Amino acid sequence: MLKEKQIWNGLVLSAGLSSRMGAFKPLLPLRGKTVLGCTVDSLLAAGVSEVTVVTGYRGEELEAYLSAHYGSNVRMIRNQQYRDSDMLASVCVGLTQMAPCAAFFLLPGDMPFVSRETLQALIQARLATGSPLVFPELDGRRKHPPLIDASLIPQIQSYCGTEGLRGLWDSYQSVIRTVPVSDTGVGIDLDTGNDYAMYAS
Template sequence: MVSAIVLAAGMSTRLGEPKQLLSIGKRTIIEEVINNLLATEVEEVIVVLGYQASQVKKLIAGQEVEICYNKDYKLGQSTSLKEGLSSINDDCRAILCMLGDQPLVKKETINQLINEFEAGTELIVAPEYKGRRGNPVIFSADLKSEMLEISGDQGARELIYKYYNQIKLVEVEDQGVIFDIDTKEDYLKLLNIIN
């Protein structure tokens, strides 16, 4: 089983408003991220909420996802990752970490990463676009205990450095893997891309 953890608990401090709730077309950013995941070979989607959780929850309540709340979201991304990890299915063999502000990642790209993980023996599979490593990243469930020990405002980046010799980088034709929304300029750029 491949389980996806969507990290969507952040406070969007640089943007000044919850980026998960920003509109892109007929949907919000978080709805687009979830819809893309649900259209892939991922078998379980866990969405970790924190800041403005009740508003986001209303938007995604009808989706086939498990929602969990990170009461410690102000302490950084690692707390959301741990919250998501505590909810994954015991049969999970791969953990796909998805950022809640990456609506442009194509479902084909996600499936490509899953297929590369299943075909290989590497502990980690990550996309690369024009030489830049991006997200989402797939981690072997064998790394779960180490992922639960991460602290601070980072995801599992330190494991990427630690296991650099056991990473498969997959070159993709999808700029969405390196595009996330941190500022108003990013959001305006996103609107230009989709229109």
């Protein structure tokens, strides 16, 4: 059982141009929903209290979709510099809007297949070890989404490295814990039209 007094949030990044997909990726239909909808739903199904979605390109469309389908379960904030910024910049934008929590999952909006069981396993590992940064591990490789302790938020927001999220994670190597999973969803991001065609059917 998950501890009832702990609050877990989700931060979903959906600000990009979808340039490699050739279509507007977040709202592509998938399993009776949309790519972004499946991503948000996976977090809510795992017991996340609230999801913050960072929009950017075609932000008004995304925000209208989220408002219509999720109401108060989802917060939205727009990265106005989405054309010229990286994922870490969107993370920092999202953190300004996210509600207080014990820890939060960080999930790209094009990873719709992460299972509830994986997310809950990360929570259990965090509770058991106290690690401020817990990643799933598939076939010996670290994957998304990490579960990030809220105590790291000020450090994330002030990080000045040149390698974006990868550089940020590298700076925390000594405290990272990984949880081996069999969930292939942690390794699937719908980046191209071929990716979408493979999994949309």
